[in-house]
Each structure stands twice: as C-alpha cells, then as structure tokens.
Amino acid sequence: MHWRNIRRADRSINGDDSHNSGTGVRRNERVVRECTYPDFMKCQPLNFKGTEGVVELTQWFEKMETVFSISNCSVENQIKFSTCTLLGSALTWWNSHVRTVGHDVAYAMTWADLKKKMTDKYCPRGEIKKLEVELWNLKVKGTDVIGYNQRFQELALLCVRMFPEESDKIERYVGGLPDMIHGSVVASKPKTMQEAIEMATELMDKKIRTFAERQTENKRKQDDNNNQAQQQPPKKQGVAIAYTAGSGEMKEYAYNSKLY
Known part of the structure; x- marks a missing residue:
C-alpha cells in the first residue's frame, strides 16, 4: 500500500496523471467538434x-x-x-x-x-480547349498582377489536365510574369502556387511604389525649379539714347546696349 501511494504521488507531481479529477477526460486531448x-x-x-x-x-x-x-x-x-x-x-x-x-x-x-x-x-470539350489555349498564352497586362492571379487560378481549376504536378502549374504561372519581376520570382524557387503568387504580388507592389515615389520626387524637383525661376528678378536690358541734330530738328535713336 505504501509503494502504491508513492507512485500515485509521483504521477501527480510530474503531471503524468492523464485524467482530470472527477471528469475522466484526458488533459492533453483536444476535442474537435465535427x-x-x-x-x-x-x-x-x-x-x-x-x-x-x-x-x-x-x-x-x-x-x-x-x-x-x-x-x-x-x-x-x-x-x-x-x-x-x-x-x-x-x-x-x-x-x-x-x-x-x-x-x-x-x-x-x-x-x-x-x-x-x-x-x-x-464545360463542353471545345470550351475547355479554348480555355487551355488562353491559359497557355496568359500573361500579365502591364503591372496588373492581381488580375493575372485571379484569371490564372480560374483557368487552372478547369484545365486540370494541363498540370499533372504542382511544379508544372508554377512553371506556367511564372512564365506569364513580366521581365521586371520574372527573374526574382524564379530565383526564389517557390515550391507551391501560393508562394509564387505571394512573391509575384509583393515584388510588383514594390515596383509600383518605387515608380510612384520617383514620379512624386521628379514632380517636386520640377516645381522647385519653376518656383526659383519665378522668384528671380527679370534681367534689365540697357538702353542708350543718342541725339543727333540735323536740319534744325533733334532725332532720338534707341539701341540695345548688349549689341555693343
């Protein structure tokens, strides 16, 4: 009896008791409702x-x-x-x-x-064939990666025979990306479609933000130059007046001093 009590105490202290007091439910077992x-x-x-x-x-x-x-x-x-x-x-x-x-x-x-x-x-066989051709030639239009992602996934759901393996689908997806991000996505070696899509979307977002920031900076510089030009006083052109007398009348001649 003595040793039994010791073993019970050890299990209680070390947390090895697999049941809650009075419930009969295991402590570490999570019940997932169907x-x-x-x-x-x-x-x-x-x-x-x-x-x-x-x-x-x-x-x-x-x-x-x-x-x-x-x-x-x-x-x-x-x-x-x-x-x-x-x-x-x-x-x-x-x-x-x-x-x-x-x-x-x-x-x-x-x-x-x-x-x-x-x-x-x-989806009749002829319609699927058209979709397969569209998917095979699908590319990003401009910088619209979001639109490309949506259309690619829509077509891929129906054109399942085109992609026996996940890697085949990833290769076709990456092939439709623009040159500005294509190399970076390839270098990242995505193992799933989700990884490829997230990488392409993130890279394109960065490209768009960088372009917008450059446009804003160029506009700011242009505005600063225009303001400086407006603040400078206009250059005065020197004018000299010469008088000649002839036949009892005075004649006035003006000339630009820059010419002399």
Whole structure:
C-alpha cells in the first residue's frame, strides 16, 4: 500500500496523471467538434444553377473549397453538403445521377471526382480547349498582377489536365510574369502556387511604389525649379539714347546696349 501511494504521488507531481479529477477526460486531448450541416451553411457557400457557364462553375469550385477549409468539413461530408447548394437544372442533373448510380455510390465519390464530372457537364470539350489555349498564352497586362492571379487560378481549376504536378502549374504561372519581376520570382524557387503568387504580388507592389515615389520626387524637383525661376528678378536690358541734330530738328535713336 505504501509503494502504491508513492507512485500515485509521483504521477501527480510530474503531471503524468492523464485524467482530470472527477471528469475522466484526458488533459492533453483536444476535442474537435465535427462540422455539421448548419456549421457548413454558416460559411455561406455559393449556390450553383448551371446557367452561367464557366465563370459560375469556377466561382462555385473556389468558394466551396474555401468553405471546406474554414468549416473543417470532413471528407466524408464534402459531397453531401456541397450538392445541397445545387439549384434548378443543376439539382435536377445531380438527382438524376443519384438515381442512376445509387445513393451510396454517388455520395462516396471524392470532391475531385465531382469537380471533373461537373466540368464535363457544364464545360463542353471545345470550351475547355479554348480555355487551355488562353491559359497557355496568359500573361500579365502591364503591372496588373492581381488580375493575372485571379484569371490564372480560374483557368487552372478547369484545365486540370494541363498540370499533372504542382511544379508544372508554377512553371506556367511564372512564365506569364513580366521581365521586371520574372527573374526574382524564379530565383526564389517557390515550391507551391501560393508562394509564387505571394512573391509575384509583393515584388510588383514594390515596383509600383518605387515608380510612384520617383514620379512624386521628379514632380517636386520640377516645381522647385519653376518656383526659383519665378522668384528671380527679370534681367534689365540697357538702353542708350543718342541725339543727333540735323536740319534744325533733334532725332532720338534707341539701341540695345548688349549689341555693343
């Protein structure tokens, strides 16, 4: 009995007791509450009707993946919850698919499988080909990296077959950047798309700020020069007057002293 009491005391002192007094709950164990459907809907996922083509589908994909992340939606519930946002013809299409393959099979598919199935349905092969060509030739217009980022990611969501690996996507993204930041982004060796996008955006912001500061400085110098010129008194031109007499009358001649 004596040794048992000593061991209990040691565990208590060293913090090895794995249970709280009277609760039976482990101290170091964090309980993560499962994401419910109300939790999911509080994150305001978009609805999808299937009437607006590629743009609507792309936005639905992007928003849904964001909601999955912030709601901690489990993989098992992703298809069940996401398809509840379908409306109109899109809902009719999904219900038809469920009846065809069966409830268990339909809801057992992965999010990647659903994205592919919906892309095949709402983005015809010819339309995808056009998007792939656009993505392949996409470049930053002027200094608008933000616009480039948005369009690149929209197209990349639909043109998945173009990028078997993440590195392929990064290479294409960097290839569309302007010369003023291209080399620096390459030198940073981004390992993910997010790193590449953040680096390109930050570098372009710095370039734009530097250009604006130079423009402001040049304008200030120009204004200072103009003010100095206005403050200086005008130079007087010397005038001499000569008189000659002839034929009983006096004639006046003026000349510029600078000429002599």
